Amino acid sequence: xxxxxxxxxxxxxxxxxxxxxxxxxxxxxxxxxxxxxxxxxxxxxxxxxxxxxxxxxxxxxxxxx
Amino acid sequence: xxxxxxxxxxxxxxxxxxxxxxxxxxxxxxxxxxxxxxxxxxxxxxxxxxxxxxxxxxxxxxxxxxxxxxxxxxxxxxxxxxxxxxxxxxxxxxxxxxxxxxxxxxxxxxxxxxxxxxxxxxxxxxxxxxxxxxxxxxxxxxxxxxxxxxxxxxxxxxxxxxxxxxxxxxxxxxxxxxxxxxxxxxxxxxxxxxxxxxxxxxxxxxxxxxxxxxxxxxxxxxxxxxxxxxxxxxxxxxxxxxxxxxxxxxxxxxxxxxxxxxxxxxxxxxxxxxxxxxxxxxxxxxxxxxxxxxxxxxxxxxxxxxxxxxxxxxxxxxxxxxxxxxxxxxxxxxxxxxxxxxxxxxxxxxxxxxxxxxxxxxxxxxxxxxxxxxxxxxxxxxxxxxxxxxxxxxxxxxxxxxxxxxxxxxxxxxxxxxxxxxxxxxxxxxxxxxxxxxxxxxxxxxxxxxxxxxxxxxxxxxxxxxxxxxxxxxxxxxxxxxxxxxxxxxxxxxxxxxxxxxxxxxxxxxxxxxxxxxxxxxxxxxxxxxxxxxxxxxxxxxxxxxxxxxxxxxxxxxxxxxxxxxxxxxxxxxxxxxxxxxxxxxxxxxxxxxxxxxxxx
Numbered sequence: 001x002x003x004x005x006x007x008x009x010x011x012x013x014x015x016x017x018x019x020x021x022x023x024x025x026x027x028x029x030x031x032x033x034x035x036x037x038x039x040x041x042x043x044x045x046x047x048x049x050x051x052x053x054x055x056x057x058x059x060x061x062x063x064x065x
Numbered sequence: 066x067x068x069x070x071x072x073x074x075x076x077x078x079x080x081x082x083x084x085x086x087x088x089x090x091x092x093x094x095x096x097x098x099x100x101x102x103x104x105x106x107x108x109x110x111x112x113x114x115x116x117x118x119x120x121x122x123x124x125x126x127x128x129x130x131x132x133x134x135x136x137x138x139x140x141x142x143x144x145x146x147x148x149x150x151x152x153x154x155x156x157x158x159x160x161x162x163x164x165x166x167x168x169x170x171x172x173x174x175x176x177x178x179x180x181x182x183x184x185x186x187x188x189x190x191x192x193x194x195x196x197x198x199x200x201x202x203x204x205x206x207x208x209x210x211x212x213x214x215x216x217x218x219x220x221x222x223x224x225x226x227x228x229x230x231x232x233x234x235x236x237x238x239x240x241x242x243x244x245x246x247x248x249x250x251x252x253x254x255x256x257x258x259x260x261x262x263x264x265x266x267x268x269x270x271x272x273x274x275x276x277x278x279x280x281x282x283x284x285x286x287x288x289x290x291x292x293x294x295x296x297x298x299x300x301x302x303x304x305x306x307x308x309x310x311x312x313x314x315x316x317x318x319x320x321x322x323x324x325x326x327x328x329x330x331x332x333x334x335x336x337x338x339x340x341x342x343x344x345x346x347x348x349x350x351x352x353x354x355x356x357x358x359x360x361x362x363x364x365x366x367x368x369x370x371x372x373x374x375x376x377x378x379x380x381x382x383x384x385x386x387x388x389x390x391x392x393x394x395x396x397x398x399x400x401x402x403x404x405x406x407x408x409x410x411x412x413x414x415x416x417x418x419x420x421x422x423x424x425x426x427x428x429x430x431x432x433x434x435x436x437x438x439x440x441x442x443x444x445x446x447x448x449x450x451x452x453x454x455x456x457x458x459x460x461x462x463x464x465x466x467x468x469x470x471x472x473x474x475x476x477x478x479x480x481x482x483x484x485x486x487x488x489x490x491x492x493x494x495x496x497x498x499x500x501x502x503x504x505x506x507x508x509x510x511x512x513x514x515x516x517x518x519x520x521x522x523x524x525x526x527x528x529x530x531x532x533x534x535x536x537x538x539x540x541x542x543x544x545x546x547x548x549x550x551x552x553x554x555x556x557x558x559x560x561x562x563x564x565x566x567x568x569x570x571x572x573x574x575x576x577x578x579x580x581x582x583x584x585x586x587x588x589x590x591x592x593x594x595x596x597x598x599x600x601x602x603x604x605x606x607x608x609x610x611x612x613x614x615x616x617x618x619x620x621x622x623x624x625x626x627x628x629x630x631x632x633x634x635x636x637x638x639x640x641x642x643x644x645x646x647x648x649x650x651x652x653x654x655x656x657x658x659x660x661x662x663x664x665x666x
Contacts (some may be wrong), residue, residue: 003089003090003093003256005086005111005256005259005260008082008085008086008089008256008260009259009260009263011082012078012079012082012260012264013263013267015078016075016078016079016267016446016447016450019071019074019075019078019443019446020071020075020443020444020446020447022071022443023069023071023441023442023443023444024443027069027071027441027442027443028441028442029441030441032275032278033275033278035271035275035440035441035444036441036442036443036444038271039267039271039444039447040443043267043447046263046267
């Protein structure tokens with residue numbers, strides 16, 4: 001069985017990013033930038049990129065660890 | 066700030082993923098090679114990030130923030146002088162011998178190159194060091210959990226004393242690390258270290274961004290704190306005109322050469338990550354990939370300390386150029402409660418004072434307190450998870466190095482040489498559990514020190530500084546003999562202890578900080594003392610090894626092929642793109658590091 005570390009990293013960032021962004025949308029935020037929403041969004045994007053890379057690598061049978 | 070349901074959810078997700086990676090890694094852990102060397106099958110980028118992460122324990126995230134607050138941006142010397150050049154050196158010049166010799170550990174290389182006694186001496190001191198370092202990681206984590214007061218209410222309800230929060234935090238973190246290393250061995254540790262690396266960046270990058278907004282950006286920091294905190298090379302001509310309390314020679318020789326090369330080039334906790342790589346080229350690229358990321362870490366881990374200090378008090382200008390002894394800053398902070406609190410004596414409940422009677426700042430809380438102050442629910446969970454991830458990665462790095470060195474270099478070498486692979490796998494797992502138990506014990510020792518970084522530097526001065534001379538001579542001077550290496554190593558360690566026992570930083574009390582034999586010399590700061598301890602230890606080992614080697618019988622040169630530079634065929638040009646070539650990659654990394662030094666001079 002091959003195992004690509006990008007899967008768990010991507011999935012964890014998607015999940016945490018979603019939680020943080022949700023806190024930014026629905027929770028009480030201090031004055032200033034909505035750091036929860038902004039950073040949650042960035043984490044979701046990063047997680048999606050990792051999952052995408054892992055999926056592409058699996059399809060091409062490319063580098064896995 | 067209290068943790069909300071979202072924060073608890075994020076922490077729980079992290080723990081679930083970490084344990085799941087342990088389970089996945091366990092499926093591929095069938096032999097000793099799998100458990101101790103991750104089957105030598107890991108790609109370069111994974112090894113490179115694990116290489117950073119294993120070093121990214123409490124001593125880095127909390128300690129570098131603490132040093133940033135105490136010494137200023139000059140703390141970046143720990144990276145730009147004290148890490149990057151050594152990381153390039155190990156990748157370009159030393160990795161061919163570590164990886165190429167097929168040694169399973171750094172002490173085992175010493176056995177192949179020299180003899181059994183040199184290996185054993187190194188293995189024993191190294192094992193002790195990993196236990197203490199791992200304990201420091203746990204101590205920092207437990208102290209942090211206590212400071213957060215998140216467990217106060219549940220503990221009160223259960224009628225348990227608050228002091229037990231510290232114990233619970235230590236036992237919990239120890240248990241999680243134990244599970245994933247017990248199951249997945251080095252593979253479990255490395256995969257988790259990569260995950261932890263990304264989480265640490267995700268937790269601290271927004272903290273720096275928010276903090277810099279708060280203090281008016283880098284320019285605001287320069288205005289509030291002044292050049293002694295924001296210029297890395299200002300006043301380095303003399304020990305008395307900069308906050309580190311060291312001159313440029315002590316810095317470059319002590320930190321840049323002896324301590325840095327001693328750590329990055331010989332510390333098995335670090336080297337083990339590269340030795341798990343899937344090929345020689347990957348092994349050589351590992352430290353270089355790590356260095357290309359690592360050189361930007363001062364912005365992630367040191368800046369929070371500076372920001373916290375700027376938000377604590379404006380240091381008074383007259384004393385700001387003097388070596389850091391808390392004094393000036395603490396006096397003001399005493400009147401205005403800021404991000405960094407006064408260090409309290411837990412037994413008396415009163416502020417701790419230095420020898421001059423000034424209250425000491427609890428620098429170790431600079432970064433965690435900044436995080437508590439500026440992160441709302443949601444990001445707070447990410448930030449705390451990042452802290453937890455750093456503690457676990459640092460601890461796991463030590464534990465995997467300990468179990469390998471114990472099993473191969475002590476148990477197999479001296480207790481049971483001819484056992485089966487399954488037996489050593491079982492011993493490795495047992496060593497993991499025992500190592501973690503010993504770390505727990507050492508966590509309680511760590512609370513004796515004001516600044517974790519100073520403690521780590523001290524340990525490294527005792528263990529890593531002399532051994533770097535041994536490896537250097539072993540790899541690059543074929544005349545070095547086993548007797549020379551052993552006597553040199555022992556002399557270096559004894560000289561380190563003597564130097565520490567005979568000197569004392571100014572303002573410090575005799576005891577754990579030095580001077581326990583007699584005070585013959587006083588250093589302007591603990592850091593200066595540590596650097597000079599390292600320089601003395603290294604020099605003693607270097608010259609003793611040469612002297613003894615010259616009067617003892619040389620090794621047979623035929624047996625040294627692959628172990629010594631001049632007797633090993635040169636590695637041919639690497640195939641693949643130019644940017645993958647270790648030499649070119651190293652040159653790029655060094656150039657960018659020089660530019661960073663110039664920008665922040």
